[in-house]
Amino acid sequence: MTDLLVAENLVRHYAVRLPGGLFGRQAVLKALDGVSFSLRRGRIVGESGCGKSTTAGLSIDLIPPTSGRTLLDGEPIAGTDDARWRRQRRDMQMVFQDPLSALDRRIPVGRQVMEPLLIHGLGDRAEREARARAVLGNVGLQPHHFDRYPHELSGGQRQRVVLARALTLNPSVLVCDEPVSALDVSIQAQVLNLLERLQAEFDLAYLFISHDLKVVRQISHDVAVMYLGRIVEQGPPKRLFEQPEHPYTRMLVDAVPAVLGGGRRFRRRIQPRGEPPNPIDVPTGCPFRPRCPLAQQLCMAERPTLERLPDGQLVACHAAHGRIPGPLARTA
Numbered sequence: 001m002t003d004l005l006v007a008e009n010l011v012r013h014y015a016v017r018l019p020g021g022l023f024g025r026q027a028v029l030k031a032l033d034g035v036s037f038s039l040r041r042g043r044i045v046g047e048s049g050c051g052k053s054t055t056a057g058l059s060i061d062l063i064p065p066t067s068g069r070t071l072l073d074g075e076p077i078a079g080t081d082d083a084r085w086r087r088q089r090r091d092m093q094m095v096f097q098d099p100l101s102a103l104d105r106r107i108p109v110g111r112q113v114m115e116p117l118l119i120h121g122l123g124d125r126a127e128r129e130a131r132a133r134a135v136l137g138n139v140g141l142q143p144h145h146f147d148r149y150p151h152e153l154s155g156g157q158r159q160r161v162v163l164a165r166a167l168t169l170n171p172s173v174l175v176c177d178e179p180v181s182a183l184d185v186s187i188q189a190q191v192l193n194l195l196e197r198l199q200a201e202f203d204l205a206y207l208f209i210s211h212d213l214k215v216v217r218q219i220s221h222d223v224a225v226m227y228l229g230r231i232v233e234q235g236p237p238k239r240l241f242e243q244p245e246h247p248y249t250r251m252l253v254d255a256v257p258a259v260l261g262g263g264r265r266f267r268r269r270i271q272p273r274g275e276p277p278n279p280i281d282v283p284t285g286c287p288f289r290p291r292c293p294l295a296q297q298l299c300m301a302e303r304p305t306l307e308r309l310p311d312g313q314l315v316a317c318h319a320a321h322g323r324i325p326g327p328l329a330r331t332a
Contacts, residue, residue: 004205005039005092005173010058010068016280027280032058033229034068039173039205051229052209056177059207060092061085072173090120093166097178099158103150109161110136110146116168135164138201139194156187160194167202175207180215192219213256217241225249228279228287231306235313245313245320247292286318296324 012032018025031054057063059070061077070077078085096102113132117123139160150158166174180188210216216223217237224234233246244250273291277283285303289295304316318324
């Protein structure tokens, strides 16, 4: 099975001005610092950590990269407003975190679901309305919701409208940026079940962005954990949550109630030191080093790269690869 969406070494830096002196001094904020991943048709990737929303925007060309590129079905995303770019845009849609902010409160939701068809010049008005009503039905809304305004709907219903609008163009990729974080727990479960059904029904690939590990474990086929703009660990959710290799991943898993895993609990919990560093002043060597209780001299001198372990897990940690001794070093 070929990769549907491929990100190659995506970098996004922002020039910022820090306070100090008459005009302050310029610095570089590294929001994303070399992220690569691939997404197969009908597969899901879940990410948790720093730089996740920037990754979402870069993946579908909402944010231009400082360097790196993204390919859709083997073709680089055009980045310019031409016929190929518009065709690619139809194939990539985004579901935002806050459904009320994503919708126009002055326009009935039915018209908003029809809008992508109008923008891309697809069908006449009757055909667009029929398509919008059909998609609203697919996400579990009733015919009378078509003429409702966003403020007349519940949070879960609004998120279903946002999903319907994204599905109207029959995309291959849905980028979901914290799509359930603004919803109550019971509504979260309904939306997650809906996403799983739609994924199977329409053969969708999801790039699912979330900080909630319980949600990530339920929805994802592959999980990538990010820290300060880089992926530090990636692998299948069962393996990653039950035996995390990177100290940061282990810290995240240990912070979640034990009901999450049902797997192995660790004899020693990772207790991070201090606060996350300033992304404008990233530490030398391993970015997690100032907070890591396992850090040694090598961690200060050399930044670990994302390497594959014998079982296929990708990890960026000297201890996980046995280069320094420690409780996370792998043993035969």
